[in-house]
Amino acid sequence: MQELLEWMEYIEDSRQQSKVRHTLKDILVIVLFATLANADDWVEMALFAEDYQDYLRKYIELKNGPPSHDTLRRVMGMVSPEILQQLYGKWQERLNRNEGELLKKIICIDGKTMRSNKRNGEKPGHIVSAWSKEDGYCLGQKAVGEKSNEITAIPELLEKIQVKGQIVTIDAMGTQTAIAEKIRNKRADYVLSLKANQGTLYEDVREYFEDPEFQKEIKERGIYKKTQEKAHGQIETRE
Known part of the structure; x- marks a missing residue:
């Protein structure tokens, strides 16, 4: 962590230093940690800094206390992408050091729209994130213009993170041959969602799972499970 903190010291701060109350390093660390904690707007990031300022002071000074959400937004708007x-x-890079295949973990890749970040009438930004379910932190992110660009962003994100020996889950948007091949080339397994609009693949998989002999086999082996729950105003069945 010390290496990363030292690197931040060399980032140019274009603000008038006589008016600066919060160092750029302080703000970058707050935004980094808050993002890893799944904060998705400036208000949540400011609340994170307020609630965890004692922990943050292990790494940064916070000479004038935690910055406001307006300060976070304004300063981060001056930092280049x-x-x-x-x-x-x-x-x-820090997370990936000395990583091995000791334990299979679930890495969830999903996209979400960042609230409160619209500029001059533009559409709000969209972020594709890779989240480690067991560790509870974000492994990496890729900014995209809109949700439809997730298909191209996911392979780029996979290239940047360590997934060897892990299980990658993606929603139906990411059920693409190229993405599946990318995951396998990175020596990981995958669980991809299927929807009816994905043509013959959906029908092939449904036919496979509806086969009586197959259902009998998985029930005998104890690897079959069926659940029902009420969600979004309807009954959802999963098996």
Whole structure:
């Protein structure tokens, strides 16, 4: 972590230093940690800094206390996207050091729209994230213009993170041959969602699972499970 903190010291701060109350390093660390904690707007990041300021002071000074959400938004708007990519890249490098295949973990890849980040009438940004379910932190992120760009962003994100020996889950948007091949080339397993609009693949899989002999086999082996629950105003059945 010390190496990353030292790297932040060299990032140019374009603000008038006589008016600066919160160092750029402080703000970058807050945004990094808050994002890893799944905060998705400036207000949540400011609340994170307020609630965890004692922990944050292990790494940063916070001379004037935690910054406001307006300060976070304004200062981060001055930081170039390239610097942010380098920051998350260096964090990812730190996580990937000495990683092995000791334990299979579930890595959830999903996209979400960032609230409260619209500028000049533009659409809000969309972020594709890789989340480690067991560890409870974000492994990496990729910014995209809109949800439809997730298909191209997912392989790029997979290239940047360590998934060897893990299980990658993606919703139906990511059920693409190229993405599945990318995961296998990275020596990981995958669980991909299927929808009826995915043509013959959906029908083939449904026919396979509806085969009486197959159902009998998985029930005898104890690997069959069926659940029902009420969600979104309807009964959802999973098996």
